[in-house]
Amino acid sequence: MDAPRRVLIGISGGIAAYKICSVISSLAKAGLAVRVVLTQQGQAFIPPLTVATLARHPAYTDENFWQATQGRPLHIELGEWAELLVIAPLSANTLGKLAHGLADNLLTNTVLASTCPVLLAPAMNTDMWQQQAVQRNWHQLLQDPRYHSIDPGSGVLACDRIGTGRMAEPEDILTHIHSLLHSGGRRDLVGKHLLISTGSTREFLDPVRFIGNPASGKMGMALAQAALHRGATVTLVHGPMEESLKARLGGIQTVSITTAEEMHRAMLTNLPQADWIVMAAAVADVKPATQAATKLAKADLPQSLPLAQVPDIVADLSQKRSPHQRLIGFAAQTGDIIPPALDKLQRKGLDAIVANPIDVAGSGFGGDRNQAVLLTQAGDKLPIPPCTKLEMAHQIWDALLKAGF
Template sequence: MKPNGEDEPDSNRHFPRVLVGVTGGIAAYKVCEIVSALAKSGIEVQVILTEAACEFISPLTFATLSRRPAYTDKDFWQPMQGRPLHIRLGEWADIFLIAPLTANTLAKLTYGLADNLLTNTVLASTCPILLAPAMNTDMWEQPSVQQNWQKFRENPRIHSTGMGVGLLACDRIGAGRMAEPEEIGAHLESLLHTQGKRDLSGKRVLISAGGTREHFDPVRFLGNPSTGKMGVAVAQAALHRGATVTLVHTPLSVPLPPGLQTVPVVSAAQMQEAILTYYTEADFIVMAAAVADVKPAEYVNQKLPKKLLPDALTLAPVPDIAAELGRRKQSHQCLIGFAAQTGDFVKPAREKLHQKNLDAIAANPIDRPDSGFGSDTNQAVFLDRTGRQQNVPACSKLKMAHELWDFVLVLSAEC
């Protein structure tokens, strides 16, 4: 913002803007990490604190972390310089995060009450709002609080994180923990991409993730370096866009976001059984898992001593799950594959697209820096059956997941 308090013209904007509202809960300390991470990523951040929030965290802390003034009710009641503060802040924001959201502020927002800077700014804004509630379990479970929660979320602007379960600051064990900063950060990233669109609302999505393990004894297996990060990101993006998501996954190295139906498996055979159980109800099926091509021909049910390990391991083929789905899929279903390749990665992906009767495929180069297995970033070329092709440069895996859904939804609309 300019020194006189007026906004810069939109034509001069370079970075997305997140407005953070902090209310009076002990979880306010977690918001410091969120604000710091947003500012470091280049996102413009401004913070509003309620009077109660100032009892937990000082405005100076948030001002330092955001590199901008942090506003309180004292600022709200000062003589105006230019346009009213709550109007300017409400119009400034691309996304409005309220964290922690207390029962008191929830009740005010539900009924449109505006007695402080935060609640007035909510009424003066039109952007998507992300809520991260936090309170004692008994408070959260009160019928009046649950009614307010359900009522306020009927507003299409409103999005929410999950409520964590565990040991609370009051020593109670139960629901009431604010979502962790990483989860809130991911949801903000999604909202900045979609601007609050729920374009997968009412859709059922089935996704596979992780690398299968083909054991030849209880402790040894043939596998691959897949961590499942990309598949989980695709699931998280679909969830944030309103889908009902089932994730069939192998052992993963990343936490699973709340709200997913999860089906843990280990081997390709187990994954095939789970996928074929759930695929008939799915509108979109995304095979993001790194599924084995072969497995040991024989399995020994106890650990082999080192001296008894065979010099050569006889291998047997593993059923091709994607190809089987390509044969079985119904006309309303969209089947998306992934192709992890080295070298010329687009040509084999295009062949796989047609051979397995896929609707779209993400060709993923795994021999480039910060791409592929285990990395937090990825890059790809998307292809579809109509001949469309889209290059996606290196970005976070969640952003790539959203780019994939954008690509797939265009194809789905044309069907």
């Protein structure tokens, strides 16, 4: 069996430390090897016993600083052991130390003794976060390519201040962790602007009835997140999505639409600045020929429903794109997924297409996992076995980069 991936979590002082407990627990339950280092201030909020229990491994504090492991200092052992280092919450104090290369405790010494990517999730009072010195330290630190960030969010803070300073939510931290474990911290999409569509469209018969499909938008969201974590600028055009999913799109420019015609306009409007265009949305093929302005009574519903065509978004994008732009489609299929995907690849003038089965358990609409086959115009064929949608997104980006897109 493959050795488990190795994540070192650093906890500095802040009430947001409670949020990292669910991250530690989720990683350990998923089979990853997790180690935790607490600063003295971090221990004031979370006891070492708590994180040790969640990580299934003793926690480290400054009391262990000079503890020798097989004759070597602990911070050296931990720094060499980690594949990824996560500091959450990142306090203003620890941020200042990292920005200036200072090391006066176990955590900061371990950072300097490591070479792996470091993910930072700041958390502090709004006025502290907005101080010029703190912002200067933050931007200075992020000039180092080792450091990756999840900016703090806005809301009501524990100090009752309303503003920016909330640590990122555990789900977003976990997503970024898995992205960095896959990419190793590579920013191989820097300089690219990706235009991605996702979710379903709704074509209304009246204000309460519509033709639609079960697409949740999770696959396109995963594509957008994976691209963002690898340095791309991302515009996501999405159909109706759950509010909990929308809340996880920080750092991504979003355009919310409902109908196929609205998606058509949004994709064409944002087309000029895109390098890669990815049509992951499940767009309706037809709509009711007429739409009632008020709810139809049951007795007034038509016995047969006249239908009208909606715009062929992929075909229009293919015709109007510039030579340097790459167009990637999706094909959700039942049965043998390859022939219809190859037909769509050629007929629509795509550069690549991702064919995924929707009649196989654990893949397709609504779930967190998927599987697919990536086909390119050059004849490449990459099977993507069952995995999380985030992992599938990374494999798609890997394959397209390898193919020279």
